[in-house]
Amino acid sequence: MSTSRRDFLSRTAMAAAGTVGVGAGETARVPGDRPVPYQPPKKPIIVTRETGDTTVAEAYAMLEGGADTLDAALHICQGREDDPKDHSVGLGGLPNEDGVVELDACVMHGPTRRAGSVAAVQNIRHAALLAKTVMQRTWHVMIVGKGAEQFAVDEGFHRENLLTDDARKIWLFWKEHGNGWWGPGLDSPDWKPPAIGSPTQGPMAMLMPRHPAPEYAQTIRDTMRRLSAMAERMGIRPELRREAALQVLWPTTGTIHVSALNTKGEMSGATTTSGLAWKIPGRVGDSPIIGAGCYTDQDIGSAGATGNGEENIKVAGAHTIVDQMRQGATPKEAGMEALRRIARNYNNDMAKLRYLDMIYYIVRRDGAYAGVSLWSTRGTGVRKNFVVHDGVLRTEPCDYLYEGTTLSIHPF
Ligand code: ASP
DSSP, X not given: OOHHHHHHHHHHHHHHTTXXXXXXXXXXXXXXXXXXXXXXXXXXXXXXXXXXXXHHHHHHHHHHTTOOXXXXXXXXXXXXXXXXXXTTXXXXXOOOTTSOOOEEEEEEETTTTEEEEEEEEOSOSOHHHHHHHHHHHOSOSEEEHHHHHHHHHHTTOOOOOOOOHHHHHHHHHHHHHOOOOOOSOTTSTTOOOOTTOOSSSSGGGGGOXXXXXXXXXXXXXXXXXXXXXXXXXXXXXXXHHHHHHHHXXXXXOOOEEEEEEOTTSOEEEEXXXXXXXXXXXXXXXXXXXXXXXXXXXXXTEEEEEEEOHHHHXXXXXXXXXXXXXXXXXXXXXHHHHHHHHHHHTTTTOHHHHXXXXXXXXXXXXXXXXXXXXXXXXOTTSOBOEEEEESSSEEXXXXXEEEEEEOOOSXXX
């Protein structure tokens, strides 16, 4: 569905609910002496990241069969957590700088207005289910580290080593050839652009279709070739060599967020991740932070994020989005506002914003939805997208704040 049609439906639905968007970027209340009662969506809806598996369709069937929205969301999360080839969540997630996989996750259950979260938890694959267990079995909202692991075992979760052979090899490769840099951060006054590249000039520039720097493209190709040869010498299998090289140059982010809404108007959100590859042990991103990586308000809608967790925490992204919708913004407008707050934190300095990325996944209680990203394209020049299922499973391009390609944060 085109963006304009999404917006049209969104505004029509909000008009029916007594609120409407007026013109680009503006919203206003419709004065009405006879408010129209809320109409739940006619079909369930799921918004998430691409999964490459069958779990979104299965989760949709669960919703059609009357399953709880959080259970449906967790079904998708677990599909990714179980897949050793997905290096951004659960089993096979890329480890911290010590080679230990540490997972973050949170859930929010709209109908009961409850939340649960775990952070920096080791040896437990189903982090999102563990977050739900925190929600259901305790009066706590968040349990971290060793405590979370022990809690999981006490609750019957299986303890296992999550570092797969492939992930271990990529980690060893990074140890050998990466530089372990995590500071000063992009938000530090001491931050300097990478020595051998800048967003408009240098090796990274070739990644940006709008600012090609062909004279440096060769440098990138040579570097990739050199790293791939090193990966071969370290016994990394051929299919994995390119990925290993990319992980050294640009540490992975990934993550799964799922927001799900049923025809009763009930909704839930879940986010799960192994976080930033090669992070400092104990580093916690936005994914387990209620209000940043995920936020669901049964009266309004649900939102979640993938991308640079530090930036999302600073704008409380998911909560900001839901709150904007509370004030009448469409899902797209609400998402754009959260992205603008990230940009504002850097005084809209494009030389810095080039290193950041964020995608927000958003569903409003009436079924209107959006996927919005800070940048329009991935490194390969392919448009950033998100997945929707509302009876038809499809991938849609994200609306975006800036045209171009993120560089991801790394000093190269
Ligand atoms: N937001 C996650 C984190 O910062 C990573 C990601 O979504 O890519 O840990």
